[in-house]
Amino acid sequence: MAHSTTPRPARLPPQTTRRSVTSDLSLFTSEDSIIKYNSPKAKEFLKNFRKLRCNNRLISFNKVEERWDDWHPPVIFDDNGSMTAASPAIYVNLPGYSPPLCADISNPFRTDDECSLAQMGAIRQHGRIFHVFKAPHQGFLIPEPEDKEYDDPGAHAVVHATANSHPHLRSRYLPIVPKPRPLRGPRTLTLFYSRDWAAERASPAHPWLHPAYYTNETPHILFPYSISSPSNTVNAIHQHGHFFDTELGRIVHALNSATGTPISLFMKLLRSSSTCSGCLCVFSVEGYQAHLGYVNAVPHCLNTPECPEVPEPSAIPSTSLTAAPSVSAPCSTSDYLYLAFLAWNSRLGVPQDVWTMISTAVVTCCHCLMVRTFRGDQRHQADGFCQCHKGGLGELLRQIMLDNLEKHGLALIPQKLVDEHV
Secondary structure, X not given: OOOOOOOOOOOOOOOOOOOOOOOHHHHXXXXXXXXXXXXXXXXXXXXXXXXXXXXXXXXXXXXXXXXXXXXXXXXXXXXXXXXXXXXXXHHHHOOOOOOOEOHHHHOOOOOOOOOEOXXXXXXXXXXXXXEEEEOOOOOOOOOOOXXXXXXXXXXXXXXXXXXXXXXXXXXXXXXXXXXXXOOOOOOOOOOOOOHHHHHHHHOOOOHHHOOOOOOOOOOHHHHHHOOOOOOXXXXXXXHOOOOOOOHHHHHHHHHOOOOOEEHHHHHHHHHOOXXXXXXXXXXXXXXXXXXXXXXXOEEEEOOXXXXXXXXXXXXXXXXXXXXXXXXXXXXXXXXXXXXXXXXHOOOOOEEHHHHXXXXXXXXXXXXXXXXXXXXXXXXXXXXXXXXXOOOHHHHHHHHHHHHHHHHHOOOOOOHXXXXXXX
């Protein structure tokens, strides 16, 4: 008897739930791959960067040698061959300019343009101007434990600023608020100069050592303010002398003449000076306001091609000046010190090295106690004596003593001190 059998189907594999599985690399876009890449030497680069930054060095990353090298900012050569510091805002417009590079240039996904630091603005802190340079690309996080041997709180402020710029980079490695780092180890303050030498440096005991003391020798940085200079600076100063008759203008005139100005008034004049964060020049309060232009009520510096935004004039600390002394003595309009002061008190302003030169080219008469520039003091003591008090300091003290006797019935200055100076 034949039996008909139906073939049994082959055993099928057990059914399982299948999911689409892709490679980890496909989960990242090209930009994500760039950010995720972390150089094995990134921590070393960061550590070396912090050490060099503590020494106030300008540095750029060398891609070939994989190290930090010194970077020197560009300078501008004037027609007379002298070098002038250029404003960081115009670095990119200078021929042959090579910007500094960040350490991300070691990332094979990055290009030179992405890692070139560009000037992003300027900030003013504690009377100083800091220019901010930043690479245009997005940074990445370098996890690292806290270095207990490191004492630079400024680096933490830099990291904190980076974290604020990129909120998604914040983690337990980056504190939201930078914490002050206590100094560790024995630290003592040692005076570099001796007490006598420091006092001699602070006092104009030897004014003839100043580069601008002699009339027939013009310092190189003041040559543009000399009437023998081929530049058009002198003509521009006379064209923009709009503040000659103001209170500050009369003080400048008295300072450069035989009249002189009181010490307290001269110190207030120095404190009223302000530096523009755009052109980096120094101005009087009136000159600072005159060199600004406004777009939608926002001030901009008009002395640079980029016309960058600068602080409001109201943000510049102003100092109230007392009544200017009556000027009776003339001053030489061809003196380069006087012309530089006029430029400072105008919309032109003066470079910071020029301001340092002219603001220290002064001397105080020990008899009348008035401050004058070197030229003004030479006219004041034309015959070798103080023109304000022919009798010298003794006669001045005697007059003060007599005035006190008349007003108060008491001589506040001892007669012995008067006799010693007669």
